Structure formats: C-alpha cells, structure tokens
Amino acid sequence: MAENTTENHQKSSKITLRTIELSDIDDFMVWATDDRVSQYCIWDTHTSKDQALDFIKNNAMPHPWFRVICVENRAVGSISVSPNSGNDSCRGELGYVLAYEHWGKGIATKAVKMVVSSIFQEWPHLERLEAYVDANNKGSQRVVEKAGFIREAVLRKHRIIKGISRDMVVFSILSSDQHLDS
Amino acid sequence: MERHSDSDITIRPLDISDSEDFINLYADEKVRKFSSRDAFTSKEAAIEYFMSTDIPHPWIRAICLSGRPVGSISVSPFYGTEKCRAELGYVVASDCWGRGIATAAVKMAAKAVFVDWGHLERLEAVVDVENPGSQRVMEKVGFKREGVLRKYYLLKGRPRDAVIFSLLSTDDPLS
Numbered sequence: 001m002a003e004n005t006t007e008n009h010q011k012s013s014k015i016t017l018r019t020i021e022l023s024d025i026d027d028f029m030v031w032a033t034d035d036r037v038s039q040y041c042i043w044d045t046h047t048s049k050d051q052a053l054d055f056i057k058n059n060a061m062p063h064p065w066f067r068v069i070c071v072e073n074r075a076v077g078s079i080s081v082s083p084n085s086g087n088d089s090c091r092g093e094l095g096y097v098l099a100y101e102h103w104g105k106g107i108a109t110k111a112v113k114m115v116v117s118s119i120f121q122e123w124p125h126l127e128r129l130e131a132y133v134d135a136n137n138k139g140s141q142r143v144v145e146k147a148g149f150i151r152e153a154v155l156r157k158h159r160i161i162k163g164i165s166r167d168m169v170v171f172s173i174l175s176s177d178q179h180l181d182s
Numbered sequence: 183m184e185r186h187s188d189s190d191i192t193i194r195p196l197d198i199s200d201s202e203d204f205i206n207l208y209a210d211e212k213v214r215k216f217s218s219r220d221a222f223t224s225k226e227a228a229i230e231y232f233m234s235t236d237i238p239h240p241w242i243r244a245i246c247l248s249g250r251p252v253g254s255i256s257v258s259p260f261y262g263t264e265k266c267r268a269e270l271g272y273v274v275a276s277d278c279w280g281r282g283i284a285t286a287a288v289k290m291a292a293k294a295v296f297v298d299w300g301h302l303e304r305l306e307a308v309v310d311v312e313n314p315g316s317q318r319v320m321e322k323v324g325f326k327r328e329g330v331l332r333k334y335y336l337l338k339g340r341p342r343d344a345v346i347f348s349l350l351s352t353d354d355p356l357s
Binding site: 042086087088089090091127128130150152153154155156157158159160161165170172174 | 218263264265266267303304306326328329330331332333334335336337341346348350
C-alpha cells in the first residue's frame with residue numbers, strides 16, 4: 001500500500017477527505033438514518049431526506065471544518081473539527097461518524113490521523129484537539145487512542161445523549177505532541 | 183490562621199451598590215492572576231463591565247464576611263446537549279485568603295444552584311494547575327478531581343493546563 005506522507009493533499013491509500021456536496025445525500029442517508037451509528041452521537045437519527053438535506057445545507061456546508069470520509073470517492077462517513085472562541089480558542093473538538101458496514105477496517109483511525117496531520121497547520125492558533133467519547137463506546141475510544149490521542153479523564157454526566165446524561169471520556173492531542181504519519 | 187464561623191460567611195444576590203467593592207476586588211493583581219478579567223483602564227470601564235456582565239449573570243452571588251462583600255461566586259450554564267452541566271467560578275479578595283471563606287461559599291453555592299436548577303446534574307470547576315489553593319478548596323468541599331486537561335484554555339493569552347473537578351447533584355456532600 002503506497003503512502004504519500006510527503007505530499008500535502010489529504011490522500012492516504014483509498015481514503016480521502018473532501019467537502020460535502022448536496023449530491024452526497026443518498027450516501028449521507030445510509031449512516032444518518034442508522035440507529036447503530038447514532039447511538040453514541042449527540043444527534044438523533046435522521047428520519048427523512050428533507051431533514052438530511054437541511055442538515056447538509058444549513059449545518060454541514062457552512063461548518064468551519066467539515067469533511068466527508070470517502071472510500072474510492074464514495075462518502076462513507078464524515079469528520080469535523082469545531083472551534084471555540086475567546087479564551088477557549090486554543091482548543092477544537094473532533095467529531096466523526098462512519099457507516100456501520102465500514103466499521104472495523106481502520107477507516108475512522110485513518111481519517112482521524114489525516115485530520116491530526118493537517119489541522120494544526122490550517123489553524124495555527126490551535127493548541128489542542130480534543131475528543132469526547134461516551135464511556136461505553138469502546139470502539140471510538142480505541143480509534144482516537146490509535147490515532148495518538150491521550151486519555152485524560154472521565155467526565156461524569158458531561159453530555160446528554162438520547163435524553164440521558166452520560167459519562168464522557170476526554171482525549172486530546174496537542175500540536176506539540178508527536179504526530180503519527182498518515 | 184483566623185477561621186470564621188460559617189455564619190459569618192454568607193452569599194447573596196448582587197446589588198448595584200456592590201460596584202465599588204467589585205472594582206477593588208479586581209484591582210488586586212493577586213485576584214487577577216488566574217482570572218480571565220484584565221485590569222480595567224478606568225473606573226467607568228469597570229462599572230460598565232459590572233453593569234453589563236456581572237449584574238445580568240444567570241447565577242451570581244456576592245460572598246460576604248460579616249455582611250461585607252469580599253468576593254463573588256458564579257455558576258455559568260451550558261446549553262443544548264450540555265445543559266446537564268454548569269461551570270463554577272469564584273474570586274475572593276487576597277487579604278481574606280486562608281480563612282475558609284471560599285470553601286464555605288462554594289458549599290453554599292453548590293447547594294443553592296442544584297435547588298435553583300432542577301435539570302442540573304453536574305457542577306464543574308476548571309482550575310489552573312498552578313493554582314493549588316483553589317484545587318484544595320474544591321477537594322475540601324467534596325468535588326471529585328477527574329483529571330488534567332492539557333492546554334485547555336488561554337489565560338492572559340497563554341495556553342494553560344487545568345485540573346477539572348466535578349460535583350454531581352447525587353454526590354455525598356450535598357445529600
């Protein structure tokens with residue numbers, strides 16, 4: 001598997017990241033309507049194409065940093081970094097989602113590594129990329145650990161997911177940390 | 183070390199007449215050290231900030247010693263999927279440090295805010311790693327130290343590591 005670690009564009013084996021388009025709607029619906037995928041996410045499963053289009057137009061497209069994760073140019077998930085403002089602007093929050101049939105293949109880990117390798121250059125003021133993962137979501141905890149994040153704490157009753165407050169594990173990677181090659 | 187009986191220490195809503203005490207509180211560079219608030223350039227600017235930011239705060243109290251304001255304590259809510267939690271912050275005049283005032287105020291504020299906000303489940307505090315005094319206050323009240331968040335926030339423009347503490351509505355100190 002050839003890897004272009006010296007090149008600046010985001011391509012690693014078959015996995016690429018790009019901005020979302022309205023034409024991604026059908027692929028988007030595959031993961032957005034799946035309860036298994038939304039289980040540990042703060043968003044609720046989408047129930048209609050209109051709702052999903054609204055999300056893409058009004059949420060994903062204007063987002064400060066939102067990409068779809070593509071395998072052979074087909075969108076199989078998405079990954080984003082949400083900035084903070086004022087005295088919190090040194091940190092950004094990572095989030096991602098992957099269609100169920102593509103779990104267990106290292107795709108999420110690869111996508112996270114690709115974000116880590118570029119976000120600190122794109123946002124020079126960013127010192128810390130953090131991820132909040134449901135304490136029961138062992139799969140996603142492994143993903144960020146494999147991507148080089150450090151587990152810092154379990155924050156009790158930190159977020160509401162599907163109507164119930166959850167313990168969340170907080171992970172971070174700093175611009176000054178060692179980055180793993182994509 | 184002079185300790186006060188807890189009955190000497192009270193918390194109460196702010197009054198416009200507290201503006202003078204607030205200006206003096208934040209004029210103290212020891213107080214400002216770990217505060218996000220910078221020194222004000224003028225008394226007018228300080229009063230303006232007090233009126234526009236402190237008075238309308240969602241949950242803020244003056245900390246009083248024998249009826250005299252010596253600090254303030256506030257709880258800032260989060261919203262949406264984070265509305266189960268809120269963040270505690272406080273300042274105490276430096277000539278009143280070491281007397282158990284912050285500990286008493288935090289205990290009273292924690293009890294009160296969980297009553298006022300029935301949906302609140304978690305009260306958290308983010309304390310600079312180089313602020314052991316405030317870390318001790320949290321521990322004495324019964325907050326749980328959860329971990330250290332690296333380069334979590336900017337203090338005077340520099341990224342800082344911070345200890346995160348939490349108290350749940352169901353934790354012991356409150357039952």
